[in-house]
Amino acid sequence: MGTIVNITITKIVDFGAFCDAEIDGKIYKGLIHISExxxxxxxxxxxxxxVGQQMDGYVISVDESKDQAKLSLKRVSQ
Numbered sequence: 001m002g003t004i005v006n007i008t009i010t011k012i013v014d015f016g017a018f019c020d021a022e023i024d025g026k027i028y029k030g031l032i033h034i035s036e037x038x039x040x041x042x043x044x045x046x047x048x049x050x051v052g053q054q055m056d057g058y059v060i061s062v063d064e065s066k067d068q069a070k071l072s073l074k075r076v077s078q
Contacts, residue, residue, distance in 0.1 A: 004076055007032075007057040009049045017049050021057060021069050028062060028069040036060070036072035048073070 003023070007030060011018040016037065021030040037048050049055075058075035062068070 001059050001061055003059050004056050005059055005071075007055060007071060009051055009053045009055075012045050012049065012051060014045070017045050019057065019071065021059070021071060023059060023062060023069060026067075028067050030057065030069040030071045032057065032071045032073055036070075036074055039074050 005021050005023050007019040007021045009017050009019050014034075016031055016033040019030040019032060021028045034042050034045055037045055042048065055073070056076050057071040057073060060070040060072055060075075
């Protein structure tokens with residue numbers, strides 16, 4: 001964990017954004033919680049990301065048994 005990976009936003013919801021993340025050559029379903037979108041207070045996730053957008057994401061944790069990952073956008077630049 002703590003690595004920067006390529007992600008693609010797949011869905012935007014009130015509480016964050018879902019994405020596909022390639023981690024160590026494997027694709028995981030990822031969630032970027034609204035609190036991990038930006039340093040500023042976020043009220044509308046769609047103001048920061050769009051479906052299909054590719055960007056870097058910071059890996060917070062990975063659940064290999066479920067092929068799921070928690071990611072952050074704001075930690076990429078820290």
